[in-house]
Amino acid sequence: EAGVAQSPRYKIIEKRQSVxxxxxxxxxxxxxxxxxxxxxxxxxxxxxxxNNGVVDDSQLPKDRFSAERLKGVDSTLKIQxxxxxxxxxYLCASSPLAGAEYEQFFGPGTRLTVL
Amino acid sequence: xxxVGLHLPTLSVxxxxxxxxxxxxxxxxxxxxxxxxxxxxxxxxxIIDIRSNMDKxxxxxxxxxxxxxxxxxxxxxxxxQPGDSAVYFCAESTGGYQKVTFGIGTKLQVIP
Numbered sequence: 001e002a003g004v005a006q007s008p009r010y011k012i013i014e015k016r017q018s019v020x021x022x023x024x025x026x027x028x029x030x031x032x033x034x035x036x037x038x039x040x041x042x043x044x045x046x047x048x049x050x051n052n053g054v055v056d057d058s059q060l061p062k063d064r065f066s067a068e069r070l071k072g073v074d075s076t077l078k079i080q081x082x083x084x085x086x087x088x089x090y091l092c093a094s095s096p097l098a099g100a101e102y103e104q105f106f107g108p109g110t111r112l113t114v115l
Numbered sequence: 116x117x118x119v120g121l122h123l124p125t126l127s128v129x130x131x132x133x134x135x136x137x138x139x140x141x142x143x144x145x146x147x148x149x150x151x152x153x154x155x156x157x158x159x160x161x162i163i164d165i166r167s168n169m170d171k172x173x174x175x176x177x178x179x180x181x182x183x184x185x186x187x188x189x190x191x192x193x194x195x196q197p198g199d200s201a202v203y204f205c206a207e208s209t210g211g212y213q214k215v216t217f218g219i220g221t222k223l224q225v226i227p
Binding site: 040041043056105106107109 | 123156157158159160161164204206214215216217218219220
């Protein structure tokens with residue numbers, strides 16, 4: 001079974017530039033998550049989708065971050081404009097709607113460096 | 116690769132010994148507690164979870180203990196192997212939409 005795919009794996013940008021990350025969840029998984037993991041910390045949930053609807057985006061800095069999940073499959077996370085403090089690993093995870101519902105499968109992440 | 120263990124509490128264990136990783140949680144309303152393993156350059160990997168109405172659950176070489184009285188969670192790894200070297204995160208889940216909050220990680224170093 002293919003895992004969660006993310007791209008790019010690494011990205012370096014200057015502050016005030018824009019950046020987008022892509023995630024392809026495990027086939028059939030209805031729930032998709034984006035997390036931000038700052039070096040030395042645990043992942044922090046940014047946004048959670050159930051199919052193509054947003055379930056929780058309470059910790060998403062909406063003035064600069066946006067995310068969408070068109071057709072309930074792939075998802076993109078965008079930052080515009082980026083700040084130095086956005087340097088982190090951005091993790092995408094997915095989980096099935098039923099079954100082992102608390103097991104989230106994580107992708108390898110995208111490491112963002114903002115200079 | 117990335118050093119996800121930077122500045123984290125570190126536990127060093129001899130290969131073959133048992134490891135115990137501890138975690139304190141804060142939300143009494145959490146209904147699930149989960150342990151994740153994160154190797155350098157990878158995303159977290161689910162290890163085991165436990166419902167809030169249980170106090171012990173066993174998996175393959177791992178046991179999770181939950182003490183709700185003192186809001187304490189522990190992960191025991193039997194016969195620790197070099198491949199167990201990673202950062203371990205406890206997490207708690209609340210509500211019906213699987214909202215997971217990660218705690219502070221612990222870096223496990225296995226000494227061959």
